[in-house]
Amino acid sequence: MLGLAASVALAGCGSSQSGGSGAASTGKLRVVATTTQAGDFSRSIGGGLVTVTQLIKPNVDPHDFEPSPADLDALAKADVLVTNGAGLESWLDDAVSASGFEGTRVVMADGVPLRAGSGAEAGQHDPHIWHDPRNAKIMVTDIEKGFARADPAHAPAFEKSLATYLVALDALDRHDAAEIATIPASQRLLVTNHDAFGYYTARYGITYVGSIIPSFDTSAELSGKTIQDIVAKIRKTGVKAVFSESSLPPKTAESIGREAGVTVIAGEDSLYADSLGPAGSAGDTYLKAEQHNTDVIVKALR
Structure with a gap:
């Protein structure tokens, strides 16, 4: 530097x-x-x-x-x-x-x-x-x-x-509050790539089950035990979907989804976690990205 x-x-x-x-x-x-x-x-x-x-x-x-x-x-x-x-x-x-x-x-x-x-x-x-x-x-x-x-x-x-x-x-x-309220409280269970949605889940009454990378930082190490732990949590809690993030590759999320037997939300429906999207995307502004996240979460969990 x-x-x-x-x-x-x-x-x-x-x-x-x-x-x-x-x-x-x-x-x-x-x-x-x-x-x-x-x-x-x-x-x-x-x-x-x-x-x-x-x-x-x-x-x-x-x-x-x-x-x-x-x-x-x-x-x-x-x-x-x-x-x-x-x-x-x-x-x-x-x-x-x-x-x-x-x-x-x-x-x-x-x-x-x-x-x-x-x-x-x-x-x-x-x-x-x-x-x-x-x-x-x-x-x-x-x-x-x-x-x-x-x-x-x-x-x-x-x-x-x-x-x-x-x-x-x-x-x-x-x-966001009105949309999340349409999900039964028992189904408001969120699993994402990394620990990026703590403020969101606290605001809207969502239970944060965990993340694939159990850290605020996406560069944190991912171990076999970490993967086993999140798969076990998904099965135990009845999580419906695992949400991938737009700025991270979806491969690990897809592998965990297959092992746990749940839907993986990826591609154009990926959540905007750390970054907004390019011009013309569903997340090219903050307001659009946050509404996109809520709409995708509600559709998958409801």
């Missing part, structure tokens, strides 16, 4: 430094967003007043991401950096240091009640905070405040965009 710093410095020669200087020469804030959710939220709040460079692309696992020299160059020139926080971007501090970024930093997890890990993850926090729309409201509010600090002249416009988006988040929350 640090070895890329020199190339970034050369690329930045002759260009204006971010340094919290406010809007770029185009009149727009230069925003770098780490994740797909951060990118979508930033575009929703900033509208035509910002240009957003999103580091992690659709359907890419953020746990294994490595920034490129072009990413560091974008950071060097940015006025605002929008991050998830809560330990999701383990690579970020090195990237910021290498790039020399000095602008406004927004951590969307600020103010969000974090879910604590247990067992091997004791002392850690679940970073998948966006899967509860109430948390998403805090996240976009953090972005609005950051944009207003960096570009005070357009603060009223950012505030107006925030108000509109908060209404949409409330509507999403009502939709």
Whole structure:
């Protein structure tokens, strides 16, 4: 990471430094967003007043991401950096240091009640905070405040965009709650690729039976005992389906589904867990992805 710093410095020669200087020469804030959710939220709040460079692309696992020299160059020139926080971007501090970024930093997890890990993850926090729309409201509010600090002249416009988006988040929350309520409580049993839906299950009264990778991080080791344990839980609890995730290969989920004798939800019906989908997909925005997840879960479990 640090070895890329020199190339970034050369690329930045002759260009204006971010340094919290406010809007770029185009009149727009230069925003770098780490994740797909951060990118979508930033575009929703900033509208035509910002240009957003999103580091992690659709359907890419953020746990294994490595920034490129072009990413560091974008950071060097940015006025605002929008991050998830809560330990999701383990690579970020090195990237910021290498790039020399000095602008406004927004951590969307600020103010969000974090879910604590247990067992091997004791002392850690679940970073998948966006899967509860109430948390998403805090996240976009953090972005609005950051944009207003960096570009005070357009603060009223950012505030107006925030108000509109908060209404949409409330509507999403009502939709999800009403749909999940149509599933008998005894059938609200969820098994996914990895432990990414804790905030979602807590919000909507779903029992989280377990995950194929028993970790917040998809790069955690998967053992034969882990597979045996989740198959046993599926059989014992009467789980109806195993849900694959869009940013992970479905092979392991399909193998476990066959062994446990349950349906595997994959392909276009995969859940958007760590990443939003590409343009034109059912998950190309946060609002669409979360509604897609609920609709797929309800169809499979009801």
